[in-house]
Amino acid sequence: MAPALDVARIREDFPILTRSFAGRPLVYLDSAATAQKPEVVIEAEATFYREHNANAHRGIYTLGEEATEAYEQARATIARFLGAEDPARLVFTRGTTEAINLVALGWARPRLHEGDEIVLTEMEHHSNIVPWQLAAQATGATLRYIGLTDEGTLDLPADLGSLFTDRTRLLAVTAVSNALGTINDVRHLADAAHAAGAAVVVDGAQAAPHLPIDVDALGADFFAFSGHKMLGPTASGGLVATRERLDEMEPVFGGGDMIREVFHDHSTWNDVPFRFEAGTMQVAQQVGLAAAARYLEGLGMDAVREHERDLTRYTIGRLNEVGATVFGPEDLSEHGGVVAFTYRDVHPHDLAQILNEDAVCIRAGHHCAQLVMRRFGTPATSRASFSVFNTTEEVDVLVDALAKAGDVFAV
């Protein structure tokens, strides 16, 4: 078993945790929205700018080679962090949304025909729904949704094969729900999808920062993730795919560096993955993300998961104690570090505002998952989400503040 996290020590790595608001120390419980950054990440990005900055893949001079080297090293580090030994399997993007759209535009659209099916789930983030709606509208393909149980897990038939038909081209599924915390058994679904001849697109935004990931063990043809949620800079992240799928994918953005040769009427493409990276990329940000991946590796992803599971268990227990309604699976092996809840009849916006008085940051709203909200008949929930630096004391600040919100707002 991995050694437990030394949270007191870890907290010193995150400069923002020294901030306080009106004398109250920051309690950041919104890592599912975006993660805070450890000093090593901030420093890696800054060092790149201070010492190695030039455009990657362009300069002949030594400084340019250093920039290229840093960028490609970052690719190798991040790909390996997600279980891909071959760095060319990682296409850099601004994050999950861009990665999923890249698959929808470059791989799915040229392949989809009228009557083809895309299978989604009702727990998807809007960024794993809307690109498929656009693809369906453009091609005449249809969308089908896997529903949810009352507990917030996928409502799956005993025979998973019955979810797919010979017209199913693609399954798009999240590894971890940002709205419910549910951890899906992606491999189980992926095997059934593959057996039906469908490709599997995994939204890894909430998984990559919190669980040990091996994209091949998951059975993902495409795995999209966001750097800013895994302690890295904004606009970092990417798409890890099998070489076969990347070879099938058409370029989506045209421009510099994605071409081999340009003629008057056509061009030829650069190799995978560069053909999907047009124009100047987020070089410093991806270098920062590589530092984040090394940092998480240093902590050990098993230990990270263990820590966040303990916090989730504690939080659900305390919320139940004070009579809050908690969403998502009771079985903690299926529940990531995201706890969605409602408290009495206090609207989540009002609750978040009251918590702000104690410098507690939580998310209130529909979490870009309106299908989930509709399924559970609520317009909005409150959501606490965790990272490596959170403590049970912070959860206590949250739960104690609930009573105050109840006093003010209970109708």
Add this chain to the structure above:
Amino acid sequence: MAIDEIYKEVILDHYKNPRNKRELPGATYVCTRNNPLCGDEISVLANLADGTIAEVTFQGAGCSISQSSASMMTEAVSGAPVDDALSLAADFRAMMAGEAEPDEARFGDLVALKGVVQYPIRIKCAVLAWDVLQEALQGTGDAAGSAAH
């Protein structure tokens, strides 16, 4: 300070004891809109007589800001000429945009919502009922005569 600023007694009073929150069967001016950010939903229902708002009610669900603003709005425009109501809507929006100080006599309870200006993300909650009122009155809302849920 912030809590006192934003959640003055008057806001909570309107939230917990909303005025004119009921169906208005046969209403000729009806509009329903929501704030997709938070899922707040407001319907405004009104009957006019001689260019004056004879009756106005609201329905809906949401946070204290959106619901209290709707309650205050129905009180402020009930019995007012349509033009005055629309001008009050414009002035209310100006206050929420931080562009104008409210005329306290004319605004009455609505002044309490001024504190929301310092929470930009919630300004939309405060303005929602007024947007719906305007759409209802200007006939850009739902078909007249259709019943709100």
